Amino acid sequence: MTPSILVEGVAKRYATASGPVEALREVSLSVDPGEFCTLIGPSGCGKSTLLGMVGGLVPPDGGRVLVAGRPVSGPDPGRVASVFQDPGLFPWRTTLENVELGLELQGVPAARRRQVATDLLEPLGLRDFARKYPRELSGGMRQRVAIGRALAIDAPIVLMDEPFGALDEQTRLLMGEWLLDIWRRTRKTVLFVTHSLHEALALSTRVVVMTARPGRIKSVLGVDMPYPRAMDSAEMVALRAGLWAEIREESLRAMQ
Amino acid sequence: MRAGRIALLRLAILAAALAAWEAAARAASPLLYVPPSAVVPALGRLLTLESYPDLPASLALTVREIAVAYGLAIAAGLACGFALGLNRLLGRAFGPILAALYAVPAVVWYPSLMLFFGLDAASKIAFGFLLGFFPIALAVLAGIRQVSPQLVTVARAFGARPPTVFVKVMVPAMLFTLVGGLRTGLALTVVGVIVGEILGSKAGMGALINHAYGLFRTADYVALVLVTVALVVASDALASLVERRAGRWTES
Numbered sequence: 159m160t161p162s163i164l165v166e167g168v169a170k171r172y173a174t175a176s177g178p179v180e181a182l183r184e185v186s187l188s189v190d191p192g193e194f195c196t197l198i199g200p201s202g203c204g205k206s207t208l209l210g211m212v213g214g215l216v217p218p219d220g221g222r223v224l225v226a227g228r229p230v231s232g233p234d235p236g237r238v239a240s241v242f243q244d245p246g247l248f249p250w251r252t253t254l255e256n257v258e259l260g261l262e263l264q265g266v267p268a269a270r271r272r273q274v275a276t277d278l279l280e281p282l283g284l285r286d287f288a289r290k291y292p293r294e295l296s297g298g299m300r301q302r303v304a305i306g307r308a309l310a311i312d313a314p315i316v317l318m319d320e321p322f323g324a325l326d327e328q329t330r331l332l333m334g335e336w337l338l339d340i341w342r343r344t345r346k347t348v349l350f351v352t353h354s355l356h357e358a359l360a361l362s363t364r365v366v367v368m369t370a371r372p373g374r375i376k377s378v379l380g381v382d383m384p385y386p387r388a389m390d391s392a393e394m395v396a397l398r399a400g401l402w403a404e405i406r407e408e409s410l411r412a413m414q
Numbered sequence: 415m416r417a418g419r420i421a422l423l424r425l426a427i428l429a430a431a432l433a434a435w436e437a438a439a440r441a442a443s444p445l446l447y448v449p450p451s452a453v454v455p456a457l458g459r460l461l462t463l464e465s466y467p468d469l470p471a472s473l474a475l476t477v478r479e480i481a482v483a484y485g486l487a488i489a490a491g492l493a494c495g496f497a498l499g500l501n502r503l504l505g506r507a508f509g510p511i512l513a514a515l516y517a518v519p520a521v522v523w524y525p526s527l528m529l530f531f532g533l534d535a536a537s538k539i540a541f542g543f544l545l546g547f548f549p550i551a552l553a554v555l556a557g558i559r560q561v562s563p564q565l566v567t568v569a570r571a572f573g574a575r576p577p578t579v580f581v582k583v584m585v586p587a588m589l590f591t592l593v594g595g596l597r598t599g600l601a602l603t604v605v606g607v608i609v610g611e612i613l614g615s616k617a618g619m620g621a622l623i624n625h626a627y628g629l630f631r632t633a634d635y636v637a638l639v640l641v642t643v644a645l646v647v648a649s650d651a652l653a654s655l656v657e658r659r660a661g662r663w664t665e666s
């Protein structure tokens with residue numbers, strides 16, 4: 159089976175005013191179709207950079223990135239949809255118009271894209287905010303609009319960079335359940351970034367732990383348990399303890 | 415409620431100024447100081463084309479000069495602003511020069527413009543253009559700097575090519591600043607054309623003003639100035655309307 163996402167030995171260095179910053183070193187990763195793969199690692203370890211490479215927005219300095227077997231040479235919204243860490247909503251567009259953006263850029267007729275966007279607002283809990291502008295929304299609502307914008311184009315691969323980072327705990331759990339539901343129904347490939355162990359274990363088929371900068375893959379943890387997962391089962395508690403030990407070490411290093 | 419109060423306040427200030435003017439003018443030489451009570455009949459004579467029958471032609475000429483100068487300033491300002499703003503090398507090379515030139519009191523260029531373009535409309539248009547050009551070009555540069563790189567990234571990720579990024583991201587993101595620059599540009603173009611006419615011309619509102627002033631027809635002079643002020647206020651009101659529209663559309 160051709161992997162949805164194949165990353166082979168990529169590296170990234172950013173030139174900054176205070177010299178080069180090595181963000182990624184020799185990172186390889188393969189994500190199969192229909193997988194829910196989560197990246198977790200200390201702040202600044204290059205998770206967003208890696209997602210940017212898969213999305214065709216950040217050219218790698220070495221190695222190669224393939225999406226559905228083809229080398230990535232630029233953004234390809236037909237295959238990959240992104241939810242960014244900074245939601246990046248267009249301030250002059252309403253909720254509905256922001257969700258429609260991708261379809262509009264693809265030339266989908268107005269009536270059709272309005273229909274798709276409207277249907278997405280209900281499960282996102284944004285139905286009453288269709289005609290509001292981003293400045294009138296809470297941080298969590300903005301992030302949900304960004305999720306809607308990515309789902310609207312219905313690409314087989316979805317990259318999500320801390321999509322629930324701005325949400326309160328309760329909403330976060332609910333949104334997690336909602337996303338899980340969508341993923342299980344549509345069988346999309348999801349590459350997800352979070353700082354929450356709970357979220358990683360509740361949602362993912364696989365959790366990839368990254369090292370402190372320069373980011374490398376430290377370990378990969380398969381989570382082969384049926385959904386919805388009982389998070390307080392003995393198995394899960396043990397998995398969580400193991401994951402925490404891995405991440406703790408890297409977070410400590412990152413803070414030095 | 416608030417709008418009513420502001421209007422009332424403006425009216426009160428106007429009335430006070432007129433009263434002070436009347437009192438001061440009556441106490442001084444009537445040849446040099448015109449009381450408002452003398453301006454009203456002069457304005458009447460002006461508007462019925464008794465004192466200056468060529469008022470409509472002069473007004474039309476001035477408006478035409480403004481329109482041409484402003485059109486040129488918009489075209490050149492946008493072209494220059496976008497060229498310097500979108501091309502990093504050009505921007506580095508010429509951006510600072512543009513800002514420095516804007517700081518020079520533009521009137522120092524006027525004598526050379528008159529030598530070059532003559533006493534007719536061309537030199538007024540050139541001067542109005544010169545004044546209007548800078549705020550427009552600089553607003554484009556400032557607007558481009560305001561565009562959030564994150565929005566450009568998002569648009570690219572969803573499949574926008576550079577021309578689409580320009581239309582769907584850059585233009586709306588910079589619209590408010592741009593329209594502000596266009597408004598300032600219009601105001602300065604009007605200043606340029608009228609100052610140009612007053613500094614030396616044979617036709618237009620400035621020429622009429624010079625004529626009345628030179629003959630000590632002070633009441634007529636004030637009436638002409640009032641008509642010119644009305645022209646300026648009307649053009650600015652139009653621009654501010656457009657600006658408010660743009661402001662409501664974009665986010666301030």
Ligand SMILES: Nc1ncnc2c1ncn2[C@@H]1O[C@H](COP(=O)(O)OP(=O)(O)OP(=O)(O)O)[C@@H](O)[C@H]1O
Pocket residue numbers: 172173174179180181199200201202203204205206207208243371
């Ligand atoms: N455009 C850029 N220019 C310069 N340096 C950059 C750029 N983007 C990222 N970096 C640097 O590269 C490193 C990795 O950044 P990245 O955003 O990928 O980390 P991250 O894992 O997503 O962090 P976080 O969890 O805080 O979001 C950081 O040290 C960051 O400062």
Ligand SMILES: [Mg+2]
Pocket residue numbers: 205206207243319
């Ligand atoms: Mg990040």
